[in-house]
Amino acid sequence: MEIEILGPVEIRMNGVSIVPSAGKPRQVLALLAIRAGQIVPVTTLMEEVWGDDLPRSAVTTLQTYILQLRRKIVSTLPAEQGASAKDVLSTRFGGYSIGVRPDVCDLREFEQLSAQGTTALDAGDARSASSLLGRALSLWRGNALMDVPMGRVLEMETLGIQEARMRVLEQRIKADLQLGRHAELLAELRVLTTQHPLHETFAGNLMLAFYRSGAVWRALEVFQQLRRTLDDELGIVPSPRLQQLHQAVLVGDPALDAPEYTADAPLPLVAA
Incomplete structure (x- = not known):
């Protein structure tokens, strides 16, 4: 089967x-x-x-x-x-x-490759992590069960699978940033921030990719767009993590150039 x-x-x-x-x-x-x-x-x-x-x-x-x-x-x-x-x-x-x-079973293969990729990323092997996580994501041919009518049970099942896909995508982008592939990520991250305008990690990594590519003003523009969207949609402001990243971009904090830094990194990496 x-x-x-x-x-x-x-x-x-x-x-x-x-x-x-x-x-x-x-x-x-x-x-x-x-x-x-x-x-x-x-x-x-x-x-x-x-x-x-x-x-x-x-x-x-x-x-x-x-x-x-x-x-x-x-x-x-x-x-x-x-x-x-x-x-x-x-x-x-x-x-x-x-x-x-x-x-x-493509789902089982996705889970196995994802687990291996996460282990590699945690061990500091960004190159293997990028390869394994990229292979996991390549198994997707669209949304899970996209041509099946869904009731409550399948909706819950596919919600968990889709969330796993998003986590793997975030991790693969993190690995690619650690490998210095910020310029190659710009187009993908711009699409992702358009598709997910409230997703702070995508926005933060796009800011970082722009900054490392020498487009500081574009990095600041991404933050301003995120702030407007969060205010319009939810009446909130960006998280302290994103605000600190914004401040680091403004002052040109050297920590932003450290390969291990990505938008979901611990706050102490970035100077206040």
């Missing part, structure tokens, strides 16, 4: 897609796949598909969806092996489970 959820969903058995075209069976399969190897209770599956508006026929309808998925699975199984769809999608203790371990 191959499971890809970091973009449009792709789930294949023996190279053949088993993803149904109908929305609700697709939801059921996506939730079972994202929790492959675990038992997903019937109540959880029904909550995902119908939320609080459970029809009287919910249990029967869910069983129909499972039957449809098993038919998809059985069409991919070699007849000579005598395998059953119930060996793949089994009924277990009040729920269902995709009981086979996927040969390929």
Whole structure:
């Protein structure tokens, strides 16, 4: 089995897609796949598909969806092996489970590469960290499960995955700044600050990249834009960390040129 959820969903058995075209069976399969190897209770599956508006026929309808998925699975199984769809999608203790371990799962690969990259960054190996974290991010083909209708359960699942993606992106940028790649990061960081106008770390690292590229006025402009946006949207000012970075840019603090300094670094690196 191959499971890809970091973009449009792709789930294949023996190279053949088993993803149904109908929305609700697709939801059921996506939730079972994202929790492959675990038992997903019937109540959880029904909550995902119908939320609080459970029809009287919910249990029967869910069983129909499972039957449809098993038919998809059985069409991919070699007849000579005598395998059953119930060996793949089994009924277990009040729920269902995709009981086979996927040969390929992009989410698991993303998590493994991310963990390795974080370890390398913590150990001071920015070059390995940038490579590993970059490989992790390259697995994404769009938003997670972007072509699957989502109820409460899948929304929570994908929210956590998307937040992990953002953390990995922040770490990869941190590694690249430590490697002196500030000029190469300018275009990416400008896009990210436009897409996430309230994200202080992206804004701070763009300020740092501009400063190290000799464009001090642009670094100050980024801070002013962030301050206006925070005030307009939330009625707050930038954090003390960003205010201190702003002050350091104004006075040309030498600490800003230290390779280990990035916008999420401890405040003592920057002079008051």
